Amino acid sequence: MQRVQSSKILRFTLGFFWCLLHLPVSIVHLGSYLIKQLLYYMISSGLLQKYQNLQLDKLRYLAIVVESEEAKNTTKIKQLLSWLSSIGVKYVTLYDMEGVLKKSVETDLKSSENPSVADGNAVASVHQERMTVELLSFSDGKGAVAKAASFLCLQYLEGDSVGYNKMEPVFTETDVTNALKAVGHGGPDPDLLLVYGPARCHLGFPAWRIRYTEIVHMGSLRSMKYGAVVKAIYDFSKKHQNYENMPQFVYEHF
Amino acid sequence: MKKHHESSASNFLEGVWCFLRKCLFSVLSFGPIPKHIAFIMDGNRRYAKSRNVKQGTGHRAGFTALTSVLQYCYEMGVKYVTVYAFSIDNFKRQPDEVHSLMDLMKEKIDELLMKESIVNKYGVKINFWGNLSLLSEPVRLAAEKAMASTARNTGPVFSVCVAYTSTNEIVHAIEESFVEKRDRIQERYCNSYADESIWADSMDGAISVTDLEQHFYTADCPDPDIVMRTSGETRLSNFLLWQTTYSHLQNPVPLWPEFSFRHLVWAVLEYQRVYPYLEHRRSLSKKKH
Numbered sequence: 246m247q248r249v250q251s252s253k254i255l256r257f258t259l260g261f262f263w264c265l266l267h268l269p270v271s272i273v274h275l276g277s278y279l280i281k282q283l284l285y286y287m288i289s290s291g292l293l294q295k296y297q298n299l300q301l302d303k304l305r306y307l308a309i310v311v312e313s314e315e316a317k318n319t320t321k322i323k324q325l326l327s328w329l330s331s332i333g334v335k336y337v338t339l340y341d342m343e344g345v346l347k348k349s350v351e352t353d354l355k356s357s358e359n360p361s362v363a364d365g366n367a368v369a370s371v372h373q374e375r376m377t378v379e380l381l382s383f384s385d386g387k388g389a390v391a392k393a394a395s396f397l398c399l400q401y402l403e404g405d406s407v408g409y410n411k412m413e414p415v416f417t418e419t420d421v422t423n424a425l426k427a428v429g430h431g432g433p434d435p436d437l438l439l440v441y442g443p444a445r446c447h448l449g450f451p452a453w454r455i456r457y458t459e460i461v462h463m464g465s466l467r468s469m470k471y472g473a474v475v476k477a478i479y480d481f482s483k484k485h486q487n488y489e490n491m492p493q494f495v496y497e498h499f
Numbered sequence: 500m501k502k503h504h505e506s507s508a509s510n511f512l513e514g515v516w517c518f519l520r521k522c523l524f525s526v527l528s529f530g531p532i533p534k535h536i537a538f539i540m541d542g543n544r545r546y547a548k549s550r551n552v553k554q555g556t557g558h559r560a561g562f563t564a565l566t567s568v569l570q571y572c573y574e575m576g577v578k579y580v581t582v583y584a585f586s587i588d589n590f591k592r593q594p595d596e597v598h599s600l601m602d603l604m605k606e607k608i609d610e611l612l613m614k615e616s617i618v619n620k621y622g623v624k625i626n627f628w629g630n631l632s633l634l635s636e637p638v639r640l641a642a643e644k645a646m647a648s649t650a651r652n653t654g655p656v657f658s659v660c661v662a663y664t665s666t667n668e669i670v671h672a673i674e675e676s677f678v679e680k681r682d683r684i685q686e687r688y689c690n691s692y693a694d695e696s697i698w699a700d701s702m703d704g705a706i707s708v709t710d711l712e713q714h715f716y717t718a719d720c721p722d723p724d725i726v727m728r729t730s731g732e733t734r735l736s737n738f739l740l741w742q743t744t745y746s747h748l749q750n751p752v753p754l755w756p757e758f759s760f761r762h763l764v765w766a767v768l769e770y771q772r773v774y775p776y777l778e779h780r781r782s783l784s785k786k787k788h
Binding site for chain 2: 256259260262263266267270342383387388390391394395397398401413414415416417418420421442443444445446447448449452453455456457458459460461
């Protein structure tokens with residue numbers, strides 16, 4: 246009886262100190278949140294000059310990962326797309342694990358005035374005014390690579406009419422990229438990925454495409470701010486200004 | 500006499516510091532402790548530049564930081580630690596730099612296998628993941644020797660990604676999956692070499708996600724809970740892209756040689772904040788598949 250009590254006391258003490266340990270983290274998060282909200286407000290109201298003219302030449306492809314529960318909020322998604330369109334982004338890839346976006350956004354955009362739905366296998370591309378929107382879900386990630394792998398191997402077997410007992414096949418990354426295109430899962434590599442959700446986590450966005458993508462956590466979709474989107478794009482353009490004519494892998498440094 | 504006093508004083512302080520760490524870790528363990536942490540050790544060259552020293556010094560400082568971080572992780576109960584030591588893209592750097600990095604790696608691998616090192620203290624199993632044939636002979640041999648001599652260790656696992664990129668790993672897995680399937684089909688149809696159609700039919704849609712995952716370097720390892728890139732960079736740079744579906748991506752500002760105990764504790768605290776959400780997501784997807 247005494248042992249149970251003392252272990253309960255120990256657990257309570259540990260729990261108390263654990264909450265104490267988390268206190269500074271929570272304070273820092275709160276402080277940073279307040280500062281960001283102020284900054285976003287200032288950006289939205291045009292008070293900060295440098296955010297007014299965004300240089301989008303380095304940002305060819307933008308991707309958004311949304312937590313599937315939040316993705317059901319179609320109004321927010323449409324608002325986000327209209328913000329991006331007004332900023333001048335030309336190509337947006339929307340991703341959510343469960344495919345909620347594929348169902349809701351596609352039907353929505355189809356019924357709008359200038360639809361142009363190019364339906365290719367698992368990926369739907371809808372041209373909305375001057376912006377192309379690509380919709381992806383989890384199956385476009387690992388599953389697509391498996392399909393590409395099967396395609397490659399089939400191609401190898403069919404092309405290899407002389408001797409199946411030859412040495413191991415040697416595939417290159419270009420082969421895999423081409424195979425992904427052939428099975429309908431070839432899309433561009435996003436330059437910037439914005440994550441809307443509780444955590445900075447890409448939730449299975451097609452691995453093949455995010456090799457050198459800058460990943461930024463935006464917070465929850467519910468509390469999304471125009472200023473935050475502008476800031477993310479601005480920061481991206483500033484960073485990449487320094488690496489103008491270099492291929493990306495050259496400036497990787499450890 | 501004075502030296503003896505000094506060393507016993509420092510031993511005492513070391514003991515006190517170790518005790519305090521253990522207390523802190525027990526408190527931390529009240530919440531979830533990550534099983535697998537992956538580090539992209541970015542910032543060695545910038546560190547060297549900022550202190551006006553040679554690049555090699557920066558990398559050495561990085562290695563010192565690595566051994567401390569490993570020690571803290573194992574004390575905390577993290578079973579798997581993975582580091583991104585050298586990318587295939589890094590071979591494109593200046594040959595002198597690549598050469599000196601290779602020399603440093605060999606030196607450090609040998610150091611890790613010595614008696615007093617952390618490897619023997621905790622019974623660490625070492626893995627080297629990547630296209631090892633791209634490495635120079637002495638480094639490759641040292642790596643293979645390290646893997647062989649620690650293969651039977653049952654303690655924590657330390658995986659070093661060298662000559663590695665995620666896309667290269669995927670291509671390698673595709674090749675291996677194909678060979679395995681082909682060998683299995685060959686056994687079954689060992690009398691019908693000439694019949695192409697049997698091959699085509701058997702292989703059609705043959706490679707699944709599970710097949711691929713079995714041939715990844717990381718097949719025996721759980722997915723990382725945290726992927727941490729120091730120096731505040733936001734890219735994954737072709738590191739564990741397949742395995743990081745539910746990994747908490749962190750990018751603390753300090754450069755890798757500056758990464759210390761308090762940064763690690765902070766990182767685990769951040770992870771504990773998002774753990775309920777990530778765990779919920781993971782279990783939801785398990786139910787579906």
